[in-house]
Amino acid sequence: MNRLDEKFAQGKVLVTYLCAGDPDLPASQRHFQTLVDSGADVIEIGVPFSDPGADGPAIQLASERALAAGTTLTGVLEMAGALTGGAAKVLFGYLNPFLAYGYERLAKDCEAAGIDGVLCVDCPPEEEPEFRDALKARRIHTIVLMAPTTPDDRVVGLAPMAGGFVYYVSMTGVTGAAFSGDDALVARVARLRELTELPVAVGFGIRTPEDAALVAQTADGVVVGSALVRLVARDGADAGPALAELTSALREAF
Numbered sequence: 350m351n352r353l354d355e356k357f358a359q360g361k362v363l364v365t366y367l368c369a370g371d372p373d374l375p376a377s378q379r380h381f382q383t384l385v386d387s388g389a390d391v392i393e394i395g396v397p398f399s400d401p402g403a404d405g406p407a408i409q410l411a412s413e414r415a416l417a418a419g420t421t422l423t424g425v426l427e428m429a430g431a432l433t434g435g436a437a438k439v440l441f442g443y444l445n446p447f448l449a450y451g452y453e454r455l456a457k458d459c460e461a462a463g464i465d466g467v468l469c470v471d472c473p474p475e476e477e478p479e480f481r482d483a484l485k486a487r488r489i490h491t492i493v494l495m496a497p498t499t500p501d502d503r504v505v506g507l508a509p510m511a512g513g514f515v516y517y518v519s520m521t522g523v524t525g526a527a528f529s530g531d532d533a534l535v536a537r538v539a540r541l542r543e544l545t546e547l548p549v550a551v552g553f554g555i556r557t558p559e560d561a562a563l564v565a566q567t568a569d570g571v572v573v574g575s576a577l578v579r580l581v582a583r584d585g586a587d588a589g590p591a592l593a594e595l596t597s598a599l600r601e602a603f
Contacts, residue, residue, distance in 0.1 A: 351437070351488055351489070352435070352436075352437035352438075352465045353437045353439070353465045353512075353513035353514065356391060356436075356437050357548040361569065361570065361571070361603050362390040362391060362514075362550065362570035362571070363389050363391070363561070363571055363599055363600050364392075364393060364439075364550055364570050364571065364573070365384045365393065365573055365574070365596060366392075366393035366572065366577065366578070367384070367393075367394070367395060367411075368395040368408060368581075369394050369397065369415060369420060369424075369425040370418055370419075370424065370425065371397070371411040371412075371414045371415045371578070371581050371582075372414055372585045372586055373415075373418040373419075374418070374420060374424050376585070377415075377428060378431060378432065379586075380588060380589065381394065381432055382432055382433070383589045383592045383593050384592060384596050385433070385434040385435075385436040386593070387593040387596035387597045388596055388597055388601075389596055390436060391436060391438075392432075392439070393468070394425060394428075394438060394440050394441060394464075395442065395574075396422055396441065396442030397413075397416045398412055398445065398446060399412070401443060401470075402443075403471065405575060407575040407578045407579050408574065408575060408578055410582060411582065414582075422446050422447075422455075423450075426440075426459065426461075426462045426464075429462040429464060437465040438463055438464050438466075439465065439466040439468055440468070441467075441468045442467075443469065443472075444471050444477070447467075452479050452484075453483050455484075456484050456486065457487065459489055460487040464489055465489065465490060466490035466513040467484055467490070467491060468491075469491075474507060474510040475510070481510060485512075490512030490513035491510060491512055491513075492511065492512070492513050492515075492516055493510060494516050494518055495507070495516070495518065495541060496517075497518070497519075505545075508544065508545040508547065511547055512547070513547070513548075514547055514549065514550045514569065515541060515549045516572065517537070517538060517549050518552065519552065519553045519554055534564075535567050538567045538568050539567070548570060549570070550568060550571065551567075551571060552572025552573070554575075555571060555576070556573070556575070558598045561573065561599045561603055562602040565603030571599070576595065577592060577596070
């Protein structure tokens with residue numbers, strides 16, 4: 350077990366995402382610390398990437414700002430290690446930066462930074478066992494994505510490769526789209542619970558405390574990203590108060 354397991358064992362979990370290095374690393378560190386101090390149970394630390402295919406405009410632009418500010422994976426991990434508090438930390442990114450960095454080196458530096466899980470958006474788990482094995486050797490979970498289109502047999506096949514929680518993508522599309530908490534979502538989360546013993550956290554499109562409360566009725570965790578990223582886009586280095594207000598409201602919603 351690591352902190353991810355502990356957080357989900359304690360009850361419903363709030364997972365918050367920001368792109369590291371937006372608008373720059375010093376400001377980003379303050380923003381992540383604000384999320385932790387305002388009640389986030391898990392923070393997803395986004396590694397900026399030039400081609401974030403799973404992400405909508407808000408996170409795409411955040412990646413562009415972070416890269417323009419000179420953000421590197423090394424800098425992101427150093428920042429992650431400097432964060433304090435009890436929140437679990439998940440490194441969120443795409444395969445190319447991780448592959449270029451080196452899997453063993455990444456696992457070692459993630460352990461040093463207190464990273465509890467890694468979510469690689471564009472890497473099917475069975476395609477890079479070396480990546481997963483390097484993390485597992487350091488007791489770092491590989492977070493696996495499931496979608497509305499993921500068939501049951503694939504869920505069963507992927508579940509043994511996953512750890513921490515299953516990240517259920519609430520829609521077919523990119524991050525930041527409009528959220529629809531309909532009966533299909535409830536049914537799909539219930540089905541995932543039947544197919545895996547891991548907790549299920551739902552993300553993509555969740556923006557408001559009302560959305561979060563609705564999702565928390567069904568899921569073990571609620572993931573909010575683009576709504577927070579938009580606050581950083583609006584307020585830049587001064588986004589702390591707005592981030593604190595929304596994070597606290599989300600945490601209090603369930």
